[in-house]
Amino acid sequence: MAISLKKDSTTLELPEDLLWVNEFRWSPVSQATERSLTGAMLIDAAPRVGGRLITLAGGVDYAWVLRSGLETLYAWAALPLQQYTLTHNGVARTVIFDHGTAEESNAIKQVEPVIDYSDPEPEDYYCSLELNFLEM
Numbered sequence: 072m073a074i075s076l077k078k079d080s081t082t083l084e085l086p087e088d089l090l091w092v093n094e095f096r097w098s099p100v101s102q103a104t105e106r107s108l109t110g111a112m113l114i115d116a117a118p119r120v121g122g123r124l125i126t127l128a129g130g131v132d133y134a135w136v137l138r139s140g141l142e143t144l145y146a147w148a149a150l151p152l153q154q155y156t157l158t159h160n161g162v163a164r165t166v167i168f169d170h171g172t173a174e175e176s177n178a179i180k181q182v183e184p185v186i187d188y189s190d191p192e193p194e195d196y197y198c199s200l201e202l203n204f205l206e207m
Contacts, residue, residue: 074127076147077156083143086134089127089200091159097123123206125157125166128181129199135185136200139193144202148178157204166204177203 074085102116129135136144147153148168157166171177180203185196 072160073158075158076144077158078147078153083140083147085127085140085202086129086136086200089129089134089202091125092128093124093126121205121207124169125159125164125204125206127159127200127202127204129201131183131198133198134200135196135198136182137193138184138191138195138197141179141182141197141200142193144179154207155204165207167207169203169205171203179203 072087074087074089076083076085099119100116101119102114104112104114107113147155148170152167155166155168157164168178179201181199181201182197183199184191185198188195
């Protein structure tokens with residue numbers, strides 16, 4: 072199924088074979104436990120609202136992206152807290168790029184040209200794409 076990222080009226084089609092590598096590593100419930108002074112277990116639990124991590128990853132031999140699409144992704148990732156509509160397997164989610172807390176952004180990483188050129192063109196392919204989002 073198609074994977075797309077939309078900002079306002081502009082839609083960027085992403086490689087269909089990007090893998091959602093952490094799809095089932097998120098729990099919709101937040102829980103905390105602690106012991107009371109009497110030794111009883113106190114449990115607090117509530118539904119999570121937003122904050123789901125979404126990592127879409129490609130490899131060396133699949134999920135290639137054109138340089139022109141990569142340039143669009145980098146431009147969009149440079150807009151702090153900008154919301155996008157990510158559609159994956161027919162389900163639309165509101166997301167922002169997840170930059171993490173490191174000096175080096177985690178929003179887009181591990182991108183490499185399929186073939187190194189000294190003067191790359193917009194039609195050149197890149198591989199090993201990893202996109203990191205936070206669902207709102």
